[in-house]
Amino acid sequence: MILTTRLLHWYDRHGRDLPWRGTRDPYRILVSEIMLQQTQVPRVLLFYTKWLRRFPSWKILAQASNADVIRAWAGLGYNRRALMLRDIARHVINRGVPKNEKEWLNLKGIGPYTATALAAFSLHHQTFPIDTNIRRVAGRLLLGRPFPSPSDDDRLRHLATRLLASSPTRSFDVPQALFDLANANCTKRPTCITCPMIKHCLAAKKFLSGSVRVPKRTTIKANETIHPGKKYPDRIYRGRILKRVRETSQGISLQALGHLIDPTFRPSQDQTWLAAMVHRLKKEDFLAIKNKKIRLG
């Protein structure tokens, strides 16, 4: 297929040299995939090597405590991912590395995209991972849809089968090339004029004619809880709680925590809200409470 040849030719010359692309090690690939969920590539690059130095294998990670992994994850946000990664390492140590997409999908915390990515990048199975970026660029290229939605995924998967089959020895590079094209040209407002795929793209003419209206938002923000009178969603304050607790080795009292996470904290109105967040973080194993002092779990 000319399209695949052209895409891979461009990728060979302009693709990003990312550390998780030079390996088939499922551990290293999983670490990158989990970090890349909700975090941009440049930020992941700051943490990826550091994490691997600290936890170089399934075995070392499996032995880590909650506090160890939460500390090592500091700065990446969405701390649940750190515990999840450690729990997957424990599963792998006990039961072995999953051998296919379906087995990966059975693990807690692994969704369809990550399972497919692992099968593609580690096992080199001819399978097509679809995330927001791949959907956008492949949907434009193959379906001519300027702003494809998840309802297009089945058709995309079907068309991608031919794309991957046309380059069987490099099928795993096709999604990587699409990621880079999504980053280089095929952004929300694509620069089709300099795009290497312009001649093959079913949406290029639509964009070039100026007839496409770029929606203000292409993603729907997840429902987030905002406590009355607070500026940010609870997610931000949960992150601040963890940060403050992480910074102290002595533990911290609930009373002291309020003002540390929010300068406008009013004990009479906010204490119950704070206690509920701490309780939830404890339930999720991020925190532990001993002698009324809050510590990492």
Ligand code: SF4
């Ligand atoms: S031609 Fe435009 S729409 Fe098509 S892949 Fe390239 S940047 Fe995206």
